[in-house]
Amino acid sequence: MKRTERNRTLLIAASVVVSLATAPGLALAAPADCPAPVPNHIPEPPPGTLNVGTIKTLLRDYHDKYYNDDLAAVFDAARKLVEQRASQSKRPALVLDIDETSLTNWPNLAADDFGFVAGGSCDVLPAGPCGFNRWILKSSAEAIEPARKLFEAAKASGVAVIFITGRPDSQRDATIINLDHAGYDGWTELRTRPDRDNFPTVQAYKTAERIKVEAEGYTIIANAGDQMSDIDGEHGGCTFKVPNPFYFIP
Known part of the structure; x- marks a missing residue:
């Protein structure tokens, strides 16, 4: 998901509330024969008046204690489905988002204290500020x-892996380098978003891209992303919501 489009204010509590509202589990099934939601450990907002400092503490605690386990649970569910459906579909394909789905931007998030700094340098990590655009161009996200295990399982099962990201075309080269450095070797397609287009929302853009994928003859059997805008809409097969209470993109 392209974070330059996200609503990013200091009211991080709003992000947590939205995440809770959309995340009783990580896997949101579209067709009836998709897996049931996977439970997660995203924290409940504290009672009373929300405090930004308290919310930040909750987010860091969740990241350090539960986030990796929750990620493993949802991607394991996706892997099982992909391996099961691979031989049942014509030209099966797995669609993956990039930011907070395939690559982690945690060093940038932590350095900016959950704020969003678009411009500027990113030269003093782990200290901040770290400009997000410069962070992307560093191609150093892990x-x-x-x-990545889901990615490898899909390839081993003969499933095409197609990245659909909100990152703009101007960041395409840096994204390719980063995917390579992070161990994503042998993907089928990378679809970046034009720097200027007429889509009103991320969801509209990504749905249109999935339609193009199917027009190429692929059958999308699974689609994973950390934002509802990654997976909402048609032409997504079974959808898997990756946990991300850290920011929200409508």
Whole structure:
């Protein structure tokens, strides 16, 4: 998901509330024969008046204690489905988002204290500020390991892996380098978003891209992303919501 489009204010509590509202489990099934939601450990917002400092503490605690386990659970569910459906579909394909799905931007998030700094340098990590655009151009984001395992399982099962990201075309080269450095070797397609287009929402853009994928003759059997805008809409097969209470993109 392209974070430059997200609503990013200091009211991080809103992100947590939205995440809770959309995340009783990580896997949201579209067709009736898709897996049931997977439970997660995203924290409940504290009672009373929300405090930004308290919410940040909750987010860091969740990241350090539960986040990796929750990631593993959802990607394991996706892997099982992909391996099961691979031989049942014509030209099966797995669609993956990139940011907070295939690659982690945690160093950038932590350095900016959950804020969003678009411009500026990113030269003093782990200290901040770290400009997000410069962070992307560094091509140093690490793989979310359970996602990479799903990626490898899909390839081994003969499933095409297609990345559909909100990152713009101007960041395409840096994204390719980063995917390679992070161990994503042998993907089928990378679909980046034009720097200027007429889509009103991320969801509309990604749905249109999935339609193009199917027009190429692929059958999308699974689609994983950390934002509802990654997976909402048609032409997604079984959808898997990756946990991300850290930011929200409508």
